[in-house]
Amino acid sequence: MANLYHLLIPSLIILSNFLPSHQNHFATTPPLPVLPLPSYSQLKWQQREIIFFHHFGVNTFTDSEWGTGKESPKIFNPKGLNTAQWIDVAVQTGVSLSILTAKHHDGFCLWPSKYTDHSVIGSPLQNGHGDVVKEFANAARALGVDIGLYLSPWDRHDYRYGKTIYYNEYYMAQLQELLNKYGSVSEIWFDGAKGSNAPNMSYYFNDWFSMVGELQSTINIFSDAGPGVRWVGNEKGFAGTTCWSTINRTSLSIGNGSIVNYLNTGDPKGTDWLPAECDVSIRPGWFWHKSESPKRLSELLQIYYNSVGRNCVLLLNVPPNTTGLISANDIQRLKEFKSAINTIFSKNVAQLCSVKASSIRGGRDSGFGPESVLDDDHLWTYWAPKDDGKKDHWIEITANEELRFNVVRIQEAIGLGQRIKKHEVYVDGKRIAKGTTVGYKKLHRLENGVVSGLRVRIRVISSSGIPLVSSVGLHFDPFWHPNGDKKLL
Numbered sequence: 001m002a003n004l005y006h007l008l009i010p011s012l013i014i015l016s017n018f019l020p021s022h023q024n025h026f027a028t029t030p031p032l033p034v035l036p037l038p039s040y041s042q043l044k045w046q047q048r049e050i051i052f053f054h055h056f057g058v059n060t061f062t063d064s065e066w067g068t069g070k071e072s073p074k075i076f077n078p079k080g081l082n083t084a085q086w087i088d089v090a091v092q093t094g095v096s097l098s099i100l101t102a103k104h105h106d107g108f109c110l111w112p113s114k115y116t117d118h119s120v121i122g123s124p125l126q127n128g129h130g131d132v133v134k135e136f137a138n139a140a141r142a143l144g145v146d147i148g149l150y151l152s153p154w155d156r157h158d159y160r161y162g163k164t165i166y167y168n169e170y171y172m173a174q175l176q177e178l179l180n181k182y183g184s185v186s187e188i189w190f191d192g193a194k195g196s197n198a199p200n201m202s203y204y205f206n207d208w209f210s211m212v213g214e215l216q217s218t219i220n221i222f223s224d225a226g227p228g229v230r231w232v233g234n235e236k237g238f239a240g241t242t243c244w245s246t247i248n249r250t251s252l253s254i255g256n257g258s259i260v261n262y263l264n265t266g267d268p269k270g271t272d273w274l275p276a277e278c279d280v281s282i283r284p285g286w287f288w289h290k291s292e293s294p295k296r297l298s299e300l301l302q303i304y305y306n307s308v309g310r311n312c313v314l315l316l317n318v319p320p321n322t323t324g325l326i327s328a329n330d331i332q333r334l335k336e337f338k339s340a341i342n343t344i345f346s347k348n349v350a351q352l353c354s355v356k357a358s359s360i361r362g363g364r365d366s367g368f369g370p371e372s373v374l375d376d377d378h379l380w381t382y383w384a385p386k387d388d389g390k391k392d393h394w395i396e397i398t399a400n401e402e403l404r405f406n407v408v409r410i411q412e413a414i415g416l417g418q419r420i421k422k423h424e425v426y427v428d429g430k431r432i433a434k435g436t437t438v439g440y441k442k443l444h445r446l447e448n449g450v451v452s453g454l455r456v457r458i459r460v461i462s463s464s465g466i467p468l469v470s471s472v473g474l475h476f477d478p479f480w481h482p483n484g485d486k487k488l489l
């Protein structure tokens with residue numbers, strides 16, 4: 001029997017050479033994801049990059065930021081109200097989502113709520129038959145822009161505030177009105193703002209969140225604790241230089257000032273995907289004031305680099321004026337802002353360069369080669385190195401003629417998780433930038449201004465699992481003069 005076994009072995013080996021090799025006939029599989037992962041709604045939100053906020057209400061007419069709740073509805077009289085103009089401004093700016101303050105802290109409702117008369121019902125708007133939320137939603141739908149709504153938990157007007165059960169019932173009734181009557185809502189905004197002298201009461205946030213999820217299945221819920229989008233921890237529009245989309249929701253609570261640093265940076269060990277939204281106003285205040293002007297272009301660009309360029313979405317407040325329109329000087333600044341972003345990022349000087357990498361998952365023609373970082377898909381095509389235990393992964397762009405740029409853009413394939421913990425950028429062997437997280441988008445606006453060179457190498461020094469780089473860009477920002485004229489535009 002033993003001799004027969006030895007005689008069969010060579011024959012089996014020969015036969016195996018003619019059997020099909022599955023390894024050679026199937027595509028290389030993507031790597032396993034690094035959990036947690038974003039939801040479909042969170043991915044869509046991230047790709048918006050810039051969204052609008054519109055603070056509008058009785059404060060617009062009293063020249064204040066926080067109303068008292070004692071204002072007469074009769075002062076709300078935007079005689080030229082045109083929400084289609086607001087939405088048109090969004091379209092011109094490339095913004096696909098606008099959020100309206102349906103009710104601010106003063107308790108005045110921009111829709112005819114049947115649970116209170118402190119609303120447009122008591123205003124001169126269309127002789128008490130106006131509905132700003134309806135006009136806003138209809139205008140947005142007509143122009144293909146999604147909407148969001150803010151319903152302030154703190155209400156300085158309503159007699160039920162401070163009576164926990166009665167007020168929570170009132171609040172949830174208004175949630176049902178807003179989320180049932182006005183079509184699809186992409187984001188709902190909750191915050192913990194409350195004056196120090198406000199009555200002490202509990203908000204039933206978990207009940208509210210459950211109600212929202214029941215009424216709108218694809219909505220993102222914003223608050224300090226998510227569950228869809230988290231606050232960045234300040235109102236300057238700045239994320240942390242390290243900014244993870246992951247965090248532990250169990251460590252979060254709404255209105256807790258002690259967690260702002262945690263909100264700002266996120267958590268590399270976080271068990272929840274909860275990306276940050278950076279809220280800031282185009283003006284000093286949130287509501288329109290005649291005495292105020294929009295921020296300078298250089299300020300808006302700095303905010304862009306410190307929000308969108310740090311793995312966040314920028315929520316830019318653009319407040320309508322007493323006429324009911326976005327002011328002309330705000331529109332002009334927004335057009336300049338949009339034009340500047342187009343000028344900077346419409347050309348990628350790396351586009352026609354050759355690109356190589358430290359290794360490729362599955363080898364050449366696997367679909368995971370470095371050429372993927374120069375295509376138009378910034379999410380689902382990506383360079384993936386071999387999972388061979390090596391820690392130093394790199395991708396290198398080489399040009400025949402000298403490259404000149406002052407912005408480096410790096411994007412991760414976040415559909416499979418956020419991975420990169422530490423990275424560096426080199427030009428012709430000299431380090432020009434370093435950073436920690438990348439996420440959906442990392443923008444390095446180079447501290448020393450314009451650099452020139454033939455080879456640009458991006459090194460990933462540390463990551464969770466193998467890094468997956470979906471896009472790389474080398475751009476020229478003509479508005480950035482760190483070593484020359486620092487005059488603000």
